[in-house]
Amino acid sequence: MLINPRKVLFIVSGFPATAVWFAWYFDLWSLMVICLLLAVPIMICDAAINRGPRVRTYEIAILLLFYLPLVLYAFARLYQAGGLVHNGEVTHEFGSALYFSVVTWTTLGFGDFQPVENLRLWAAGQALFGYFFMAILVALFLQILSRGQEKA
Numbered sequence: 001m002l003i004n005p006r007k008v009l010f011i012v013s014g015f016p017a018t019a020v021w022f023a024w025y026f027d028l029w030s031l032m033v034i035c036l037l038l039a040v041p042i043m044i045c046d047a048a049i050n051r052g053p054r055v056r057t058y059e060i061a062i063l064l065l066f067y068l069p070l071v072l073y074a075f076a077r078l079y080q081a082g083g084l085v086h087n088g089e090v091t092h093e094f095g096s097a098l099y100f101s102v103v104t105w106t107t108l109g110f111g112d113f114q115p116v117e118n119l120r121l122w123a124a125g126q127a128l129f130g131y132f133f134m135a136i137l138v139a140l141f142l143q144i145l146s147r148g149q150e151k152a
Contacts, residue, residue, distance in 0.1 A: 105130035
């Protein structure tokens with residue numbers, strides 16, 4: 001009996017979505033971040049296997065743009081729960097955490113906020129993932145633009 005990769009990916013793609021709901025309900029933001037980071041590669045692989053060459057670049061770009069605010073929000077909630085150091089004091093404000101999440105994702109790194117010690121690895125992972133994510137997103141948009149110019 002052969003394993004059908006379409007069915008396997010369909011089943012596996014449900015796990016991150018279920019875990020994101022579980023993490024949201026029980027306020028487990030580290031689990032939510034991990035599941036969100038796993039969800040998009042699984043969805044892209046699922047689309048590529050199930051639709052083959054018919055996967056459109058703009059569909060993946062829209063998926064990634066929908067995904068970006070969710071990841072920034074999940075990381076912000078993680079930083080809010082763990083705390084950020086600002087002027088030597090730990091703060092748990094959501095606005096500061098969202099600001100730090102965006103600054104970390106874009107790898108700007110102003111240095112006005114710092115994660116507490118147990119969140120430093122999360123911040124480094126977010127910066128690394130944001131670096132690759134933005135490169136993929138820019139490449140997809142350039143591909144969309146070049147296809148538009150070829151048709152003209």
